[in-house]
Amino acid sequence: MTEKNAGLKLWKTRSTQVGWVLLPLRVFLGVTMVYAALLKFFDPAYLDPNSPNGVQQQMLASAATSPISFIVNMTADHAAVFGLTIAFGELAVGLGVLLGLWTRIAAIGGFLLSLSFLLTVSWGTSPYFFGPDIVFMFAFTPLMIGGDGGVWSLATFIRRGTRKRMRLANPAPANESERVSSDVDRRVLLRTGATAAVIGVGALIIGGIGRASAGSTSTDAATAAPSAGAAPAVPTGATAATAVSTTTKPAGGIKIAKTSAIPVGGVKAFTDPKTKAPAYLLQPKKGTFLAYSAVCTHQGCTVGFDQPSNQFACPCHGARFDGTTGDVLRGPARTPLAKINVVASGGNVYVV
Helix, strand or coil: CCHHHHHHHHHHHHCCCHHHHHHHHHHHHHHHHHHHHHHHHHCCCCCCCCCCCCHHHHHHHHHCCCCCHHHHHHHHCCHHHHHHHHHHHHHHHHHHHHHCCCHHHHHHHHHHHHHHHHCCCCCCCCCHHHCHHHHHHHHCHHHHHHCCCCCCCHHHHHHHHHHHHCCCCCCCCCCCCHHHHHHHHHHHHHHHHHHHHHHHHHHHHHHHHHHHHHCCCCCHHHHCCCCCCCCCCCCCCCCEEECECCCCCCCCCEEEEEHHHCCCCCEEEEECCCCCCEEEEEEEECCEEEEEECECCCCCCECEEECCCCEEECCCCCCEEECCCCCEEECCCCCCCCECCEEEECCEEEEC
């Protein structure tokens, strides 16, 4: 048989084996989950309760449209704990799937994480197939069913090594006794568990380094008052409310925040009391307050706020909106974010 024919036969054989068929999916999901986890660990805004891109503000924004809003609101009270749990969960899932270590269990974890994201962040996406989380959720199902198939699998490597040390045939013969098989399974379980523990400690170290190096989003630029003599101005084209000296509540106004809770240059997520939809309140200049709906005008996903660029960003399809005017900067959205009329009075900000 020629080398070419041998290679062709090899790939034909592999194309019918579950492990080789699922390998590209394993690599994609594993790398993606590890990358997502590292982004959270090294993002200074992730655990910042005052950042609109932090996990707490994202939870509160998602709760307005989530079918499990009562659970989301409860977890938001302990956002740092749940935020770190999500990040470590993504890292564990990614490494498990990528390395082939307890692949089915890792896939179940990935399925549950994606399901939780579907019920919160992506729930407002319409039609449903535009949301990425439902795709990830079902992408994990083949790995839940078929595992890694023994291809590029750390668990398979450990099993082979165990059988070799026990001087047993590899692979196991069909007539192997139940007692021997059980002994092999026990040893493999202990060794894969020990390996998973070592990898887990490494993940904790990586996460700790990420959080230590991430620091905080609270910067002098975000909290400092404007320089002396700088006149507050309402940005061109924006619907804004400028702080007034009166202490009376505006007629029909609904309080959404204290003015002191939003530093100059800062952003705060809130729920629009009129529509019950997620929204953002900004103070771009001292005494100037702007409010916009956080519902993307493309397919209804909840946008985040990118403070360095002063833009609203949709996580579903990449639309971007100007943080000052709400206008579309990048599609696929075609209409600007809905403006919400707000008034500052007596140290509070009201929706009117």
